[in-house]
Amino acid sequence: LAKTTQPISMDSYEGQEVNITCSHNNIATNDYITWYQQFPSQGPRFIIQGYKTKVTNEVASLFIPADRKSSTLSLPRVSLSDTAVYYCLVGFNTGGFKTIFGAGTRLFVKA
Amino acid sequence: TAGITQAPTSQILAAGRSMTLRCTQDMRHNAMYWYRQDLGLGLRLIHYSNTAGTTGKGEVPDGYSVSRANTDDFPLTLASAVPSQTSVYFCASSDGTGDADTQYFGPGTRLTVL
Numbered sequence: 001l002a003k004t005t006q007p008i009s010m011d012s013y014e015g016q017e018v019n020i021t022c023s024h025n026n027i028a029t030n031d032y033i034t035w036y037q038q039f040p041s042q043g044p045r046f047i048i049q050g051y052k053t054k055v056t057n058e059v060a061s062l063f064i065p066a067d068r069k070s071s072t073l074s075l076p077r078v079s080l081s082d083t084a085v086y087y088c089l090v091g092f093n094t095g096g097f098k099t100i101f102g103a104g105t106r107l108f109v110k111a
Numbered sequence: 112t113a114g115i116t117q118a119p120t121s122q123i124l125a126a127g128r129s130m131t132l133r134c135t136q137d138m139r140h141n142a143m144y145w146y147r148q149d150l151g152l153g154l155r156l157i158h159y160s161n162t163a164g165t166t167g168k169g170e171v172p173d174g175y176s177v178s179r180a181n182t183d184d185f186p187l188t189l190a191s192a193v194p195s196q197t198s199v200y201f202c203a204s205s206d207g208t209g210d211a212d213t214q215y216f217g218p219g220t221r222l223t224v225l
Contacts, residue, residue: 041219043219087154100156101153103152
């Protein structure tokens, strides 16, 4: 299972774009990259997933360079409600035991 | 659709007592998981189940047991609780098929062992 490295914490202000980069040097050919968001006292929630290049949905964008050894989660125009912990996971569907959650990145959005 | 439900929401348990944390999903997902999350830390996988009738050990399985008698339910049992098992426990499920998979989490159970 590929290990990931993310910044422990980040601060931002409302309305700014936030980019959180995750390193996964040992990513395997079949691995997908998935990001989750966790608010206090709640379980993690899926944000976005990708394999290569760029993926965009209504919440975020995910940028993956050609070598796939890192990925960047981009949150456009954050608000106070985006304050949460963001986890980067790398894994492949092996029938149920796939990925390891690290400590994540604690994003704090200020007014 | 309820998704994943967990019970109880919270519990205080005396050390040495046993307890079963309940988890039910209504999405007909094949795979289910139990994680624990300690204060300020990420989630650590305790046990998982690929399909009904099968279970496997995760990163921190000691002191816990699970069963998967059917698709919907995945109870986690602490046979003899110890204070180090004080944590928030999350149950999750996923479709378990295809190349990429997404896990859906329950609201968690906050367990305090005294």
